[in-house]
Amino acid sequence: MSEPATRTNLPLAAIAVFAVIAVLPLFLSDWIGFLVALALAKGIVVLGVVLLLRGGLISFGHALYFAIGAYTAGFLANRFGIGEALVALPLATIISALVAAALGLLLARFRGIYFAMLSLALSMILYTVLIKFYDFSGGTDGLSVRGFAIAGVTPADPGLAQYYLVLVVTAAVVYVGARFLASPLGYLMQAVRYNEIRIEYLGASASHAILASYIVSGAISGLGGALVAYLVGHVSPELAFWVMSGDFVFVAVLGGTGSVFAPLIGSIAFEFVKNYALKFSPNTWQLTLGVFLLAVIYFQPQGLWALFTRSRAKPR
Amino acid sequence: MTAAMIDVQNVSRAFDMLRAVDDVSLSVGKGETVGIIGTNGSGKTTLLNLITGYLQPTSGRIVFQGTDITGLGPRRITALGVARSFQIPQLYTGLTVLDNILIAIAAHSGRSADFWMPMYRHDCVTKAYELLAQFGLRDQAAGTVSNLPEGGRKVLDVALSVILEPKVLLMDEPTSGVSARDKFSIMDTLMPAFKERGVTTIFVEHDLEIMERYAERAVAFDDGKIIADGPATDVLARPEVRRAILGEG
Numbered sequence: 141m142s143e144p145a146t147r148t149n150l151p152l153a154a155i156a157v158f159a160v161i162a163v164l165p166l167f168l169s170d171w172i173g174f175l176v177a178l179a180l181a182k183g184i185v186v187l188g189v190v191l192l193l194r195g196g197l198i199s200f201g202h203a204l205y206f207a208i209g210a211y212t213a214g215f216l217a218n219r220f221g222i223g224e225a226l227v228a229l230p231l232a233t234i235i236s237a238l239v240a241a242a243l244g245l246l247l248a249r250f251r252g253i254y255f256a257m258l259s260l261a262l263s264m265i266l267y268t269v270l271i272k273f274y275d276f277s278g279g280t281d282g283l284s285v286r287g288f289a290i291a292g293v294t295p296a297d298p299g300l301a302q303y304y305l306v307l308v309v310t311a312a313v314v315y316v317g318a319r320f321l322a323s324p325l326g327y328l329m330q331a332v333r334y335n336e337i338r339i340e341y342l343g344a345s346a347s348h349a350i351l352a353s354y355i356v357s358g359a360i361s362g363l364g365g366a367l368v369a370y371l372v373g374h375v376s377p378e379l380a381f382w383v384m385s386g387d388f389v390f391v392a393v394l395g396g397t398g399s400v401f402a403p404l405i406g407s408i409a410f411e412f413v414k415n416y417a418l419k420f421s422p423n424t425w426q427l428t429l430g431v432f433l434l435a436v437i438y439f440q441p442q443g444l445w446a447l448f449t450r451s452r453a454k455p456r
Numbered sequence: 457m458t459a460a461m462i463d464v465q466n467v468s469r470a471f472d473m474l475r476a477v478d479d480v481s482l483s484v485g486k487g488e489t490v491g492i493i494g495t496n497g498s499g500k501t502t503l504l505n506l507i508t509g510y511l512q513p514t515s516g517r518i519v520f521q522g523t524d525i526t527g528l529g530p531r532r533i534t535a536l537g538v539a540r541s542f543q544i545p546q547l548y549t550g551l552t553v554l555d556n557i558l559i560a561i562a563a564h565s566g567r568s569a570d571f572w573m574p575m576y577r578h579d580c581v582t583k584a585y586e587l588l589a590q591f592g593l594r595d596q597a598a599g600t601v602s603n604l605p606e607g608g609r610k611v612l613d614v615a616l617s618v619i620l621e622p623k624v625l626l627m628d629e630p631t632s633g634v635s636a637r638d639k640f641s642i643m644d645t646l647m648p649a650f651k652e653r654g655v656t657t658i659f660v661e662h663d664l665e666i667m668e669r670y671a672e673r674a675v676a677f678d679d680g681k682i683i684a685d686g687p688a689t690d691v692l693a694r695p696e697v698r699r700a701i702l703g704e705g
């Protein structure tokens with residue numbers, strides 16, 4: 141008997157998909173390009189949520205890291221005149237990771253609804269801080285994010301440059317995410333979901349696995365937030381609001397947790413359905429989104445990603 | 457006299473008024489195969505839970521290779537080299553048999569610099585398949601654990617511990633819940649694997665046939681106390697043991 145493959149043959153498919161996305165701006169309008177870039181950037185944040193979902197942990201507070209990343213880019217551009225993406229993106233990632241490390245020490249002790257609600261509460265603290273400290277954060281007005289540059293060059297077409305920046309960063313994050321899921325830590329996170337006691341009897345720590353995953357998750361979510369700040373050109377406290385966290389969980393369910401590509405597919409579907417729903421039924425767009433999610437849950441309970449893995453015995 | 461791997465010294469564990477383990481002392485040497493026998497509620501599983509850190513003794517201490525492990529949790533004790541299997545197999549039932557083994561390898565390698573290496577790399581998968589082949593589960597590797605028969609789950613539960621390369625392995629009723637034919641098959645699969653690795657083995661069992669055939673030394677429990685300890689054939693022949701366990705006489 142031959143050994144069944146434990147690694148999915150996705151790299152070629154991934155390269156093909158990213159190649160298609162790379163040439164999209166040649167054929168589609170700027171508006172569609174913006175929407176795809178926005179979906180990919182938010183998809184990175186959703187990937188952060190999915191890394192935790194693989195361990196059975198639902199974070200209703202990932203808007204916290206999304207906002208930290210976005211405000212890092214916002215502060216640098218607005219307060220210090222630094223629009224350099226190669227400064228803001230690493231800084232947003234590092235700050236988010238540090239905050240995640242600090243909060244993760246607390247959160248890793250909780251499971252289930254307690255983890256979900258505590259993460260939500262923490263993000264709402266940031267939301268309140270951003271609203272109340274006007275001089276610091278611009279209050280509800282937020283901050284504009286101007287002067288985008290990359291490697292010291294201010295691009296002639298910032299939208300196009302940002303599109304490709306998002307594409308490159310997304311590809312890198314997808315690679316890191318895939319390596320993470322395949323790593324011992326990724327396997328332990330999967331184990332957390334099914335049987336935590338046994339992990340201790342294998343000589344490993346479930347809490348340590350959760351903390352490490354939470355830091356990785358927070359870091360990439362901050363990175364996604366910084367990208368969104370550049371794309372939208374503005375940051376506001378709504379980025380830290382619980383509704384934003386809810387959107388990320390919504391998209392995670394929509395896309396599924398079977399692959400690192402699932403959040404991206406879910407995010408693209410979400411952004412397009414949301415925008416067209418807003419266009420054609422501006423008063424009932426939430427209803428449209430809700431019906432869409434219900435349909436996906438009913439017909440594709442493993443998320444939209446399952447459409448691509450029907451023939452597989454087990455998605456990864 | 458072989459050096460003591462596990463030394464249980466005057467250990468007691470009480471649950472309110474009930475003394476589940478009562479002033480028990482037990483020393484197990486390197487490479488020994490010790491069977492613990494007793495009726496339900498006699499304290500066998502409680503002793504295993506005490507040795508592996510799931511429960512803490514009310515009094516007494518437990519020493520592993522000269523190190524006092526009293527008060528340590530399961531993770532620390534497992535990391536030191538004391539692994540266990542469970543009466544009800546503790547597995548990742550929604551995952552494949554292979555993934556279960558890979559998780560155990562991941563937990564084991566997590567203490568080394570391999571923490572970022574992919575688990576699907578050749579050496580990990582080969583190691584997993586070699587173990588599964590030795591334990592007769594190779595053909596079930598790609599199937600989910602929920603589809604395994606009870607005997608297969610028992611064996612997999614032990615295999616997860618064996619991959620940790622333990623010095624001492626404790627098994628809680630490895631043949632309970634399986635057919636009379638399969639119980640010998642399971643033990644015939646497991647015991648040579650332990651001997652090959654030089655693992656000190658302590659197993660809890662109800663079945664006298666299993667004890668007679670596979671234990672070199674038997675320890676009989678009754679009412680939280682050790683009532684007999686010695687070569688298995690001698691212990692199992694003693695009237696007080698047969699009276700306590702089989703109700704004879």
